[in-house]
Structure formats: C-alpha cells, structure tokens
Amino acid sequence: MDISGSAAIVTGAASGLGAATATLLQASGATVYGLDLASSIERAGDSAPAGVTMIPTDVTSDTDVQSAVDTVVSGGKPLRIVVNCAGVGWAGRILSKNGPHDLELFRTVITVNLLGSFNVMRLAAQAMADTAPVDEHGQRGIVINTASVAAFEGQIGQIAYSASKGGVHGMTIPAARDLAQFGIRVNTIAPGIVDTPMLAGVTEEYRKGLSEGVPFPKRLALPAEFAQLAKMIVEHDYLNGETIRMDGALRMAPR
Numbered sequence: 001m002d003i004s005g006s007a008a009i010v011t012g013a014a015s016g017l018g019a020a021t022a023t024l025l026q027a028s029g030a031t032v033y034g035l036d037l038a039s040s041i042e043r044a045g046d047s048a049p050a051g052v053t054m055i056p057t058d059v060t061s062d063t064d065v066q067s068a069v070d071t072v073v074s075g076g077k078p079l080r081i082v083v084n085c086a087g088v089g090w091a092g093r094i095l096s097k098n099g100p101h102d103l104e105l106f107r108t109v110i111t112v113n114l115l116g117s118f119n120v121m122r123l124a125a126q127a128m129a130d131t132a133p134v135d136e137h138g139q140r141g142i143v144i145n146t147a148s149v150a151a152f153e154g155q156i157g158q159i160a161y162s163a164s165k166g167g168v169h170g171m172t173i174p175a176a177r178d179l180a181q182f183g184i185r186v187n188t189i190a191p192g193i194v195d196t197p198m199l200a201g202v203t204e205e206y207r208k209g210l211s212e213g214v215p216f217p218k219r220l221a222l223p224a225e226f227a228q229l230a231k232m233i234v235e236h237d238y239l240n241g242e243t244i245r246m247d248g249a250l251r252m253a254p255r
C-alpha cells in the first residue's frame with residue numbers, strides 16, 4: 001500500500017518509537033497525526049516530530065480517541081495507517097518485601113498498553129472501513145500494534161508489562177480475521193531493548209550490560225529501526241496477522 005497521499009495516526013508520537021515512526025511516515029508522504037498525552041507533547045516541545053500534527057489524546061478514552069479520529073477524517077486525506085506506540089512499562093513483582101503487587105498499577109499498565117491499543121484500533125478501523133478501497137483486492141488500510149519480547153520471555157518484575165504485551169500479541173490474529181472483510185490488515189511488532197527516553201536515566205555501564213546480552217548486533221535497537229520496520233509492513237500488502245520480533249536474536253533471561 002502506498003504511504004504517500006494517506007493519513008496516518010501514530011500514538012505515543014511525542015517521543016521514542018512513536019516520534020521516529022511519525023517522522024518517517026511524514027517524510028514518506030503521509031499526512032501524519034501524532035496522538036499523545038498533553039503533558040508528553042508539552043514536555044517534547046521543539047523536539048516533537050516536525051511536520052506532524054500533534055493531538056493531545058488519552059488513548060484509553062473513548063471520547064478523546066473518537067475526537068482525534070474525527071479530526072483526521074476532516075483533514076481530507078483517507079485514513080489508511082495506524083501505528084500504536086503509546087505505552088507504559090512500570091515494574092513490580094507479584095510478591096515483594098512491600099507485600100503483594102499493587103492492583104491499581106497492574107490495572108493501569110493493562111489499561112494503557114492493551115485497552116489503549118484496542119481502543120485506537122477499533123475506532124480507527126471504522127474510519128478506514130468508510131474509505132474507498134485502494135486496489136482490486138479491496139485493501140483499505142493497516143493497523144500496526146506494538147508488543148514486546150516481554151510478551152514471550154517476561155523478566156522478574158515484568159508481570160504487568162508482560163501480561164499487557166502478551167495481550168497485544170494475542171489480539172493480532174483475531175483482529176486480522178475480524179477486519180479482513182473490510183480490507184484492513186493487522187500486524188504487531190515485538191521490539192527487544194530499544195534506546196528510547198525510557199532508558200535515559202540509566203548508567204553507561206548498565207546500558208553496556210544490556211547491549212552485551214544481545215547476540216548480534218551487540219547494541220541496543222534504534223527507534224529509527226522500528227520506524228523502518230513499520231514502514232516496510234505498511235508497504236508489504238501480503239503481510240497480515242503476524243507478530244514480528246525486532247530483537248537481534250535476544251531471548252530475555254529471568255533478570
């Protein structure tokens with residue numbers, strides 16, 4: 001599917017994976033709308049993706065996301081591309097010296113990562129379904145969700161994060177099957193350790209240790225590489241219902 005001439009929604013677009021993806025799609029000719037929390041957009045300031053229309057949005061809110069989708073549709077370009085990058089990654093063990101895992105923390109991680117991805121997908125899919133197909137096969141658009149290698153090998157303290165990302169992976173096949181009749185493909189990217197702002201506070205020694213755990217290449221992944229993969233998935237019309245690991249052959253150890 002051609003990227004040029006389409007409208008695209010990228011969530012979590014103020015920084016990290018979302019910012020890199022929004023930047024590349026915009027450079028490839030899409031009209032890109034970046035969805036993120038107002039506080040994240042304000043924090044990004046001038047570092048927010050150039051040429052991308054940022055819309056303050058809570059991805060877990062029905063009204064926020066519907067309003068954002070309506071804004072995209074009113075822009076005149078057909079909505080063809082959605083990339084869900086918004087997410088959180090707080091850690092906590094089921095049992096620790098402080099007692100049982102905080103239930104609200106678990107609920108928040110599941111709500112943002114899993115429910116948020118589903119919420120954007122379902123409302124954007126309706127807008128996609130209302131567009132004219134782009135080819136003789138009836139293709140109308142694509143949704144790319146973001147899981148994690150933690151969906152498969154969650155580490156100690158990742159119970160909430162792994163559950164949320166496992167849910168994102170689990171949605172992939174049924175979502176692709178549900179939306180097939182509308183010509184909408186659904187795929188998921190499962191990144192390994194990516195050099196995003198979430199790692200900004202760690203020491204160089206810790207960063208080196210993370211890199212050494214990757215078989216090859218022995219370094220952290222780059223947000224631009226995630227964006228490159230997302231672009232390829234958009235353009236590859238026969239890729240559907242698939243979760244693709246982007247991890248340098250990394251298989252996470254228990255800790």
